[in-house]
Amino acid sequence: MSATVTANGAGGRARARGQHPPEGAPPRSRAQEIEGFRGIAALSTVIFHVWQMYMQYGPDGPKPPVDGMALGSLISLEVVDLFLVMSAYLLTLSYARAAIDGGTVRPARSFMYRRIIRILPLYYLMVLVVWVSRNPVLPGNWLDLVEHLTFTHLFDRQRIFYTLGPTWSLSLEIIFYFVLVAIGPLAIRFCRRFAKRSTRVAISAGGCVLLYVLPLVWISVARYAYHVGHLDYPVYFGPQARFGGFAAGMLLAVLAVALKDRGTVPTWLAVPLRLASLVALYVLSWVSVPENFAFTFFHPMSSVVWGVLLYATLRSRKKGAWHRALQARWLTFVGLISYSLYILHEPVMLELDKHGLLPGGTYGYPLGTVLVLCLAIPASVVTYWLIEYPAGLLGRLQDKSGAKRDFYPELVN
Numbered sequence: 001m002s003a004t005v006t007a008n009g010a011g012g013r014a015r016a017r018g019q020h021p022p023e024g025a026p027p028r029s030r031a032q033e034i035e036g037f038r039g040i041a042a043l044s045t046v047i048f049h050v051w052q053m054y055m056q057y058g059p060d061g062p063k064p065p066v067d068g069m070a071l072g073s074l075i076s077l078e079v080v081d082l083f084l085v086m087s088a089y090l091l092t093l094s095y096a097r098a099a100i101d102g103g104t105v106r107p108a109r110s111f112m113y114r115r116i117i118r119i120l121p122l123y124y125l126m127v128l129v130v131w132v133s134r135n136p137v138l139p140g141n142w143l144d145l146v147e148h149l150t151f152t153h154l155f156d157r158q159r160i161f162y163t164l165g166p167t168w169s170l171s172l173e174i175i176f177y178f179v180l181v182a183i184g185p186l187a188i189r190f191c192r193r194f195a196k197r198s199t200r201v202a203i204s205a206g207g208c209v210l211l212y213v214l215p216l217v218w219i220s221v222a223r224y225a226y227h228v229g230h231l232d233y234p235v236y237f238g239p240q241a242r243f244g245g246f247a248a249g250m251l252l253a254v255l256a257v258a259l260k261d262r263g264t265v266p267t268w269l270a271v272p273l274r275l276a277s278l279v280a281l282y283v284l285s286w287v288s289v290p291e292n293f294a295f296t297f298f299h300p301m302s303s304v305v306w307g308v309l310l311y312a313t314l315r316s317r318k319k320g321a322w323h324r325a326l327q328a329r330w331l332t333f334v335g336l337i338s339y340s341l342y343i344l345h346e347p348v349m350l351e352l353d354k355h356g357l358l359p360g361g362t363y364g365y366p367l368g369t370v371l372v373l374c375l376a377i378p379a380s381v382v383t384y385w386l387i388e389y390p391a392g393l394l395g396r397l398q399d400k401s402g403a404k405r406d407f408y409p410e411l412v413n
Contacts, residue, residue: 032326032327032332033313033323033326033327034086034090034310034314034335035326035331035332035335036325036327036328036331036332036335037086037310037326038086038334038335038338039331039333039334039335039338040079040326040331041079041083041338042334042335042342043334043341043373044079045166045341045345046341046345046369046372046373047075048075048076048077049165049345049346049349050349050365051064051065051075051365051369053349053353053358053368054358054364054365065364065365066365069286070286073282073285073286074282074285076285077282077284077285078285078298080169080245081245081299081302081306083169084172084176084245084246084249085245085248085249085252085303085306085307085310086249086310087173087176087246087249088176088245088247088250088252088253089249089252089256089310090249090253091176092180092184092249092250092253092254093253093256093257094106095180095184095187095253096250096253096254096256096257097257098188099187099188099191099192099200100191100197100200100201100254100257100258101197101257102192105184105188107401108181108185109402110401110402111177111181112177112178112181113402114398115174117391117392117394117395118391118392119170119173119174121388121391122339122340122343122383122388122391123164126164126344126347127145127148127149127163127167129347130163130164131144131145131148131163141159143159144159144162144163148163148164148167151170151171151174152171153167153168153171154168154171154172154234154237154238154239155234155238157232157233157234160233160234160237161233164343164346164347165346166342166345168233168237172239175239176239176246179239179246183207187203187204190203191203191204201254205251205254205255208248208250208251209247209251211243211244211246211250212247212248212251212300214243215240215242215243215244215247215300216244216297216300218240218241219236219241219297222236223291229291230290230291230296241299242299244299244300245299245300245303245306247303248303248304248306248307252307252310252311255311256311256314256315259315263315264315264316264317265312266317267317269312270312270315270316270317271320271322273308273309273312274309274312274313274322277305277306277308277309278309280305281305281306281309284298284302284305285298313326334377336384337377337380337381337384337388339384339388340379340380340383340384340387340388341380343383344376344379344383345376348375348379349372349376352368352371352372352375357371358371359371
């Protein structure tokens with residue numbers, strides 16, 4: 001998810017509401033498209049998880065709730081990679097600018113503080129609420145609770161999807177934050193040794209490529225040397241395998257900074273690139289079958305394609321119907337509450353199923369999807385305004401240097 005860094009709408013309205021752009025965020029006009037992508041990803045995640053809920057398993061294998069390979073390939077197109085690419089792109093921009101063109105970035109302490117107030121309040125609240133509801137008698141599954149509170153459930157094959165199933169990706173986010181604040185300043189200092197801008201760009205891009213290649217090596221060794229099956233989740237869901245999504249986003253940020261206005265894409269090229277990206281994502285989902293090549297390397301490949309789609313959208317010279325669709329108010333609103341929706345939709349869905357309220361029959365899946373969305377979206381609106389938004393205001397306690405803000409400075413005579 002990362003699903004987890006929210007870009008805001010038009011600048012004046014966002015500042016009036018007290019919202020602050022993500023670290024190194026792009027111009028507000030481009031942030032609307034990112035919010036639209038975030039809304040699409042959040043809705044797609046809900047639709048996919050309801051699809052999984054309605055999946056029937058038998059001796060002949062899983063049977064999807066709706067027949068048809070074409071529809072199934074579309075619904076099962078996993079979008080977590082899009083969340084990872086967008087998150088890395090937004091958060092790496094300031095580091096890329098500092099490394100290539102000079103300037104400063106927030107201190108690590110300030111960076112992590114802003115990430116913490118963005119992620120932890122809602123996450124910890126929902127983990128505790130869901131865990132208590134499923135463990136009414138103490139001590140309960142205390143190890144599951146500890147792992148979720150420390151984001152280590154990602155490395156537990158049994159409990160990786162316990163309590164809040166989709167939050168395994170938040171563990172990846174947290175790890176990425178620590179990696180970024182560790183290697184970002186080092187990369188900046190190293191790049192400043194070189195006078196030529198082209199050299200600094202090459203070093204920055206090369207580092208991103210290296211971070212992309214390392215997971216490919218891990219996946220290749222795990223699958224073809226040790227024959228590890230895809231159900232060994234920590235092997236293929238951990239940062240050592242999924243960091244390629246972040247690397248693709250980091251490279252996107254480096255390219256955006258390096259090319260500046262020269263990197264804008266003309267309409268005659270942007271439209272085919274966007275169409276080709278969408279087709280490529282769909283084809284990847286279509287041909288992906290457990291243990292085949294496309295399935296094994298689906299996430300590294302889809303991360304690159306998502307990166308191309310984002311670049312062809314954000315760096316397009318002219319805005320057309322595609323941009324207007326992404327900037328639709330209803331879609332950007334879903335993007336605004338996407339983190340809450342990502343967290344809440346599974347507990348809502350499971351509670352409906354627990355009480356036998358999910359529709360059955362021929363039209364059970366589409367009706368169930370609508371029902372989950374109709375309940376999860378209002379709940380997400382509430383948690384956004386009561387938890388996410390107030391927590392975000394805590395960022396005002398620090399100034400740009402990360403120091404404690406003085407709200408009552410002494411008057412200078």
